[in-house]
Amino acid sequence: MELLIPLDSESKMPLYEQIYRHIRKEIREGALGAGEKLPSSRILAENLKVSRSTVQMAYDQLLAEGYMETIPCRGCFVSRIEGLVGVEAVGQQGGKLTDGEESAGRDFPNPSDRGFSEKGNPLIDFSPRGIDLEKFPFSVWRKLNRDILVDGNRELFQAGDPRGELSLRREIRTYLHSARGVNCQEDQIIVGAGSEYLLMLLSRILGPKHRIAMENPTYKQAYRVLSGEGYDVVPVDMDHSGMRADLLKKSGADIAYVMPSHQYPMGVVMPITRRQELLAWAWREEERFIIEDDYDSEFRYKGIPVPALQGMDQKERVIYMGTFSKSIAPAIRVGFLVLPRTLLPLYRERAAFYASTVSRIDQNVLCQFMVGGHYERHLNRMRALYRGKHDALLTALKPLEREFEIQGENAGLHVLMTSRKGIAEERLVELANEMGVKVYGLSAYFIRQEQNHYPPTVILGYASLTIEQIQNGASQLLRAWKDVEKC
């Protein structure tokens, strides 16, 4: 088949993105059907009179997002994608987290909800921790598990590589490269049981004497772990672009822990200029590092995904951290570090003796989940699903837009609402609770309360709620907050 793609060389949009968007549109609208073969990148490049790498970038993106699949030695084909178009009806059970689980998702200091408000009304909980497990491809996961546990695989019960299975690290590398622009080799990847463990391991590699700057407010769970490791952790204020580079310089820190793709909790997507400033800071002195926590980079609703900071780093100073907790499920307990090459000798000396914390069976199941394209398809489904919930929430909150500013809505699984009238955070939380709706105050995310200079803001996570719950919850919030005056 021949693809006719109208390219505009005057446009600000890069050519690869125009190609990617065109093909994606054709697939979404059904003009390109499941199973249809796509032209090779060489042929399409010739037809479009662009370089082959331009086409390859577009293809990589489509592959990463699961729109296309490769069959070895045969070519690229349009994937079978269910439920991509429009908003899906979602089942009753939203996959809400129960308590005792505080530490696995993004943290929250009040884990004691049991699905009911204090008055006994059914509670709609806009927890920023939850994810939706309704669409998890359970039968695929089960089948992969069964396939891996065949008798011939006895060696899987022997101890494996401390860094994780090579096959899995290869898949992670390929995925990170195409979906996140991360450049690394397999030997830079360390698979481990969750980001907390990986931070503990990283602290063994980095050694004890560092000052670590964290965004203010930040992901408190990481703060607790890094403080527990004995580091001097200093909060650095943010502006609308993320961590302020001028304050970082003044902080005396030699390591910066940042979440450029979707800061938690502020939802800021760090623009390219700030990324460059942070990299320049790291490059200026020997032994400075940036820890890039890319935890929910998979979900983005506006613009195309911003590549990771790691991919821009020319001096091996970025330590990249990722996890499958949000994109697959919290309980599979698999995350990974991508170490810059500068740290590999230290890893070998100080931390290579730590055995892997993830069972080889689980690693192999995850690997096959990726190899078989299930991961990309799953992400695709989840993107569509979360986009639907995201849109439903924003639509339902529209009547409040004169009273509240909504932020952080371009990516991730939560939004922030800031009261334009200055109604206190505790009051907003309490009024919502009286209507059977649980929302979360921003103040809990500050390392030091006195450094909270933000106007009153609450956080609404929507991942674990159904569209119906989101709409009901939002209309209760309307009743709770509409026309409330500052007292």
Add this chain to the structure above:
Amino acid sequence: MELLIPLDSESKMPLYEQIYRHIRKEIREGALGAGEKLPSSRILAENLKVSRSTVQMAYDQLLAEGYMETIPCRGCFVSRIEGLVGVEAVGQQGGKLTDGEESAGRDFPNPSDRGFSEKGNPLIDFSPRGIDLEKFPFSVWRKLNRDILVDGNRELFQAGDPRGELSLRREIRTYLHSARGVNCQEDQIIVGAGSEYLLMLLSRILGPKHRIAMENPTYKQAYRVLSGEGYDVVPVDMDHSGMRADLLKKSGADIAYVMPSHQYPMGVVMPITRRQELLAWAWREEERFIIEDDYDSEFRYKGIPVPALQGMDQKERVIYMGTFSKSIAPAIRVGFLVLPRTLLPLYRERAAFYASTVSRIDQNVLCQFMVGGHYERHLNRMRALYRGKHDALLTALKPLEREFEIQGENAGLHVLMTSRKGIAEERLVELANEMGVKVYGLSAYFIRQEQNHYPPTVILGYASLTIEQIQNGASQLLRAWKDVEKC
């Protein structure tokens, strides 16, 4: 049925042990057949004119070892035990560890063997790290996995209790109580991905300022982890009873890390008197603790198992550590801590926010493996299997007994051979290697080489070898070492 058990009240052997041994013998010899119901402890106690708790202790031991099973509300029954009697023929593949796995089993500083000697001869590797996976009940594990991954179990993909699944902690508690005499509640148990991670977590609970005494020689992997945590680790010499209590007192340590059930690498089983001395040391001052690493307590060839130190501790000063790495498989990555109640407030304050490092699916598979009696049966099989290998090795080494003293042979999965003539360790290793046999020098297990006051000693692990390999290896050792003189 009525059991006629001849009891000798004059014997030094406790009554419960006589009962236990009699019933075990009857089961082993087939006089009591699989599925046969045993009398209740009350009835047997009446018949034998002993206290009910005496019978219960015997029953607990038989249950723990898998000779008996309980069916709720129906009673106790003789288990179906395969391959208990005599030595089994073992398959070709001994489940040998390949390299890159150093850190998961007991460590060894020379991981680079690839199954061949330097001269290219096939190598018989008496690695002290290996375990035998030939008899692993693969199909049971697969079936449990499949059963757990049913659609209804969707919640298993949500994050779970940071301490581990309650159901699994219950099983561990029951097992530890009956098989190891450990007294604890479920809330004292923390499940984690391997003993290295658990030591890291423990260091978060204990805080940074401690001096830790370790046996000299010791398990170097634990030494590396504890040093990596920044502790001042001091080696304390051993005698034939284990760590010397007098030297421990002088060491200035406030924490002692010991392996009382089968010291690694010396193989010493700590007698009751030394255990009491260590406990007295811990009790004497506030904030002193003993870390009891009970890693291969499951395998014992002489005498009945010595209960854990933890069970003798009346002041909540023993931190018990166990693992399924040796008893099931290294790659399942499940170990556990049993915290004394005195440490629970510190755990809650400093470490309860660390999410569990073991996937809930794996935890549930392991739990069902225990609930269904598979673990006990597996241990039973492995005991018989390892006993066969142990006996074969000792028999085959007999011709060397005038030249070597053999130690540590009462338990565990390795023995030590000390040259009575003072032939240097390196020479023994080299001579063996020339005959295609790999043995391991004791000197690698000392934290500081200058503190090795032992006569030249090598270590032979036999778990991953077949009986035939053990016999061939031993006869090569005879050729290598017989009549060698000190040069």
